[in-house]
Amino acid sequence: MAFNFYLNGDFLAFVHGQTAWGRYQGNPLEFLIDGYHGSMYTTFEAVVTAIFILIFILFFKKIRFSYWLLCMYSVFIPLSTGIQSMPRYILVIFPLYILFADISKNRMSEDIFTLFFAIMQGFLMVFWTNSFNLII
Incomplete structure (x- = not known):
């Protein structure tokens, strides 16, 4: 925080800078x-x-x-x-x-996790290749 004060004249510059990103407390x-x-x-x-x-x-x-x-x-x-x-x-x-x-210690829950994450990976790959807004 001392570096923030030295650099910006504000100890809490990292907090006050959030408003520039449209963020506020709520x-x-x-x-x-x-x-x-x-x-x-x-x-x-x-x-x-x-x-x-x-x-x-x-x-x-x-x-x-x-x-x-x-x-x-x-x-x-x-x-x-x-x-x-x-x-x-x-x-x-x-x-x-x-x-x-x-x-996931249980075999069935491990299979469910594997299936879920494989499907999610497929969706995310399709989103990414089509320049969908959810993926950067």
Whole structure:
């Protein structure tokens, strides 16, 4: 923060700079609900966010409480400034992968995961080759 003050004259320049991206503080659940009424891209982000929140809530006993708290913190803090880029924020939450590994110990759930992610990979490849807006 001292470097921010030296560079910009503002200790919290990283917070105040968020307004340039159209982000502002608000109710995370309101942003999530409003995401369903936006463009297809924001609807996709809202659906992904809701799915992972549901996964974290349903399987909170499968991981340590500190990991679960980190997951919730890592979802709701960025969500409190809008739905933009939420899949990017969610994909780096490492307890998610611990949770998936624990769930997939069962052979049937491992097959379901493999099928789901193979189908998703196919969709994402088609989206990417057709320059769809969901894929950069």
